[in-house]
Amino acid sequence: MPAPLSPIDKAKYVAARRASEFVESGMKIGLGTGSTAAWLVRCLGERVAGGLRIRAVPTSSRTASLAREVGIEVISLDEAKWLDLTIDGADEVDGNLNLIKGGGGAHLQEKIVATASDRMVVIADAGKQVETLGAFPLPIEVVPFGWQTTQLLVEEALIGLDVLGRTTALRMSGDAPFVTDEGNHILDLQLGRIGNARQLSLVLNQIPGVVENGLFIDICDALVVGHGDGRVLVRDLAEGGVSETRYALEGEDNIFTEIAE
Numbered sequence: 235m236p237a238p239l240s241p242i243d244k245a246k247y248v249a250a251r252r253a254s255e256f257v258e259s260g261m262k263i264g265l266g267t268g269s270t271a272a273w274l275v276r277c278l279g280e281r282v283a284g285g286l287r288i289r290a291v292p293t294s295s296r297t298a299s300l301a302r303e304v305g306i307e308v309i310s311l312d313e314a315k316w317l318d319l320t321i322d323g324a325d326e327v328d329g330n331l332n333l334i335k336g337g338g339g340a341h342l343q344e345k346i347v348a349t350a351s352d353r354m355v356v357i358a359d360a361g362k363q364v365e366t367l368g369a370f371p372l373p374i375e376v377v378p379f380g381w382q383t384t385q386l387l388v389e390e391a392l393i394g395l396d397v398l399g400r401t402t403a404l405r406m407s408g409d410a411p412f413v414t415d416e417g418n419h420i421l422d423l424q425l426g427r428i429g430n431a432r433q434l435s436l437v438l439n440q441i442p443g444v445v446e447n448g449l450f451i452d453i454c455d456a457l458v459v460g461h462g463d464g465r466v467l468v469r470d471l472a473e474g475g476v477s478e479t480r481y482a483l484e485g486e487d488n489i490f491t492e493i494a495e
């Protein structure tokens with residue numbers, strides 16, 4: 235018997251399960267990266283086994299492996315060119331559905347894929363919702379060449395901007411610098427609070443050596459928030475309003491079933 239899910243895993247699972255219902259046969263979809271997106275890939279794998287026909291562009295090598303493992307057809311973005319829908323997790327999401335992403339170091343591919351989609355849907359547990367972005371360190375992907383110079387330029391560029399802090403740390407993986415799927419490094423920027431996320435994103439992306447930052451401004455179209463008790467709230471910017479779905483734990487095997495719309 236599988237180990238019981240923690241409340242946070244239940245929240246991620248129900249959010250992913252609800253968002254998987256947006257996927258229809260014939261769609262080309264973008265698959266995000268991270269623990270919440272991994273639930274989505276598993277949910278879609280089940281639907282593919284039941285006859286759903288989709289082609290998917292993963293946003294990382296990790297997601298590509300999982301997608302293939304569960305039987306989803308994987309194609310490249312160049313092959314797909316444009317996608318119907320991308321579903322991905324987030325590290326922070328504010329009231330305007332602006333995001334911080336990249337906690338797993340995948341925000342470069344994630345931003346390219348989400349931008350090449352008709353719609354981006356974010357799936358998250360309730361703890362990811364914030365009033366103002368910035369408590370989560372902002373990931374900045376930088377090329378390895380001269381990364382310490384890039385780090386100084388980043389810290390300097392923040393002087394005068396509406397942020398609380400401006401210290402950066404090179405992300406490590408054990409004793410070595412973390413390396414992204416594109417062969418780059420990540421600087422994690424401790425800001426505390428971001429006053430003007432759009433301005434900050436533009437400033438950062440103009441610095442030589444910076445490849446992409448983890449701010450997603452005006453990219454997300456809908457937010458699906460899961461709760462540990464099985465409730466899921468969907469907020470769609472186009473439709474306005476919030477709809478609620480509730481999933482119930484069935485028996486002892488941690489399988490959720492939808493009980494109400």
Ligand SMILES: O=C[C@H](O)[C@H](O)[C@H](O)COP(=O)(O)O
Nearest residue numbers: 268269270336337338339340
């Ligand atoms: O680089 C990683 C991605 O941006 C993830 O979507 C983000 O970090 C959220 O991950 P998780 O669902 O594991 O909290």
